[in-house]
Amino acid sequence: xxxxxxxxGCAHPTEVCIKFDEVAQYVIDRKLGKQITRGEAREIIKxxxxxxxxxxxxxxxxxxxxxxxxxxxxxxxVGSIKRRKIPRDALMATYFIRKTDTDECTGCxxxxxxxxxxxxxxxxDFPMVDEDWCIGCGVCVDKCSSEAAKLKLRPDKRGxxxxxxxxxxxxxxxSEGGACK
Amino acid sequence: METxxxxxxxxxxxxxxxxxxPPNEDxxxxxxxxxxxxxxxxxxxxxTRVIPLQPAGIDEIISTVNLPRAKLEDILEDLSQRGLLYxxxxxxxxxxxxxxxxxxxxxxxxxxxxxxAPHARNMANLVAKYFNRKVTQKAYATETxxxxxxxxxxxxxxxxxxxxxxxxxEALSRKQPYSLYAIALVA
Numbered sequence: 001x002x003x004x005x006x007x008x009g010c011a012h013p014t015e016v017c018i019k020f021d022e023v024a025q026y027v028i029d030r031k032l033g034k035q036i037t038r039g040e041a042r043e044i045i046k047x048x049x050x051x052x053x054x055x056x057x058x059x060x061x062x063x064x065x066x067x068x069x070x071x072x073x074x075x076x077x078v079g080s081i082k083r084r085k086i087p088r089d090a091l092m093a094t095y096f097i098r099k100t101d102t103d104e105c106t107g108c109x110x111x112x113x114x115x116x117x118x119x120x121x122x123x124x125d126f127p128m129v130d131e132d133w134c135i136g137c138g139v140c141v142d143k144c145s146s147e148a149a150k151l152k153l154r155p156d157k158r159g160x161x162x163x164x165x166x167x168x169x170x171x172x173x174x175s176e177g178g179a180c181k
Numbered sequence: 182m183e184t185x186x187x188x189x190x191x192x193x194x195x196x197x198x199x200x201x202x203p204p205n206e207d208x209x210x211x212x213x214x215x216x217x218x219x220x221x222x223x224x225x226x227x228x229t230r231v232i233p234l235q236p237a238g239i240d241e242i243i244s245t246v247n248l249p250r251a252k253l254e255d256i257l258e259d260l261s262q263r264g265l266l267y268x269x270x271x272x273x274x275x276x277x278x279x280x281x282x283x284x285x286x287x288x289x290x291x292x293x294x295x296x297x298a299p300h301a302r303n304m305a306n307l308v309a310k311y312f313n314r315k316v317t318q319k320a321y322a323t324e325t326x327x328x329x330x331x332x333x334x335x336x337x338x339x340x341x342x343x344x345x346x347x348x349x350x351e352a353l354s355r356k357q358p359y360s361l362y363a364i365a366l367v368a
């Protein structure tokens with residue numbers, strides 16, 4: 001919306017910010033958004049995937065409160081990475097990285113077009129992933145018709161998992177001093 | 182002794198949240214455009230060393246602000262109606278209020294409705310000016326990250342799906358037992 005209000009919007013859908021439980025209640029009560037059904041939420045997520053949007057959620061396993069679905073054109077976080085303004089790991093947790101099975105890859109370049117952060121380029125016959133900028137979103141995997149694109153857990157993140165729930169996540173952030181320490 | 186401007190005080194206060202606001206003059210401009218001095222004083226009475234979405238009750242807030250209870254309740258409710266405070270139930274079940282934390286609702290609440298109105302346009306410009314590269318990086322500089330990217334659909338290998346189902350957006354949307362869903366526009 002910020003980009004659109006400033007005359008710099010894109011064609012991607014913007015009604016894609018889903019809230020759950022008490023946050024949903026707040027958004028509905030304050031008329032900041034509207035109530036949807038579980039089925040409608042799943043449909044929005046499915047449509048977001050078809051539109052090549054990146055999902056993100058709270059960095060917790062359970063009790064997640066938010067899911068947003070963003071493009072690289074207008075989103076403050078995916079866009080900042082796409083434009084190489086802010087290092088990938090500075091903003092959000094990234095657990096996966098894209099790999100290519102060269103035996104299966106046809107070199108069609110579909111994944112290059114699909115990548116929301118422009119982290120894939122064609123090098124000869126095969127796509128090359130810039131592993132410093134890949135956010136492991138899987139958008140390229142979803143678009144790969146030969147099933148050559150795969151997501152793997154980041155080797156440097158092996159053993160690191162999201163925090164068990166929302167409360168523990170934010171108690172940890174507080175105990176570490178928060179963002180502006 | 183010179184007293185700090187109320188908006189400088191509020192900016193400093195908001196910087197101490199877990200997902201805090203990096204304080205600077207651009208933030209103060211946003212605060213000035215949204216809070217009256219009295220509203221800023223009320224916001225200063227709301228605790229910061231709490232997790233997001235954890236409201237403080239009226240009794241806790243009134244203990245640090247010199248206002249009649251009814252007046253305080255009116256101001257808190259009005260701020261919440263305008264999306265400037267989160268409101269919900271306290272741990273004891275009563276009504277409570279919390280400061281908006283970065284990434285959850287600040288600056289998002291200005292834009293969730295999708296209104297193309299003068300205030301929203303003003304906020305779009307002020308927020309874009311405030312959240313420059315340096316401020317954005319600082320606002321998300323927590324050691325443990327508050328958010329994570331989660332792969333679309335079934336894009337991870339079956340063996341990983343089996344061990345880590347919470348890494349799949351599809352599983353999350355299918356299995357988490359939420360009681361209520363809402364949709365808003367992205368900031």
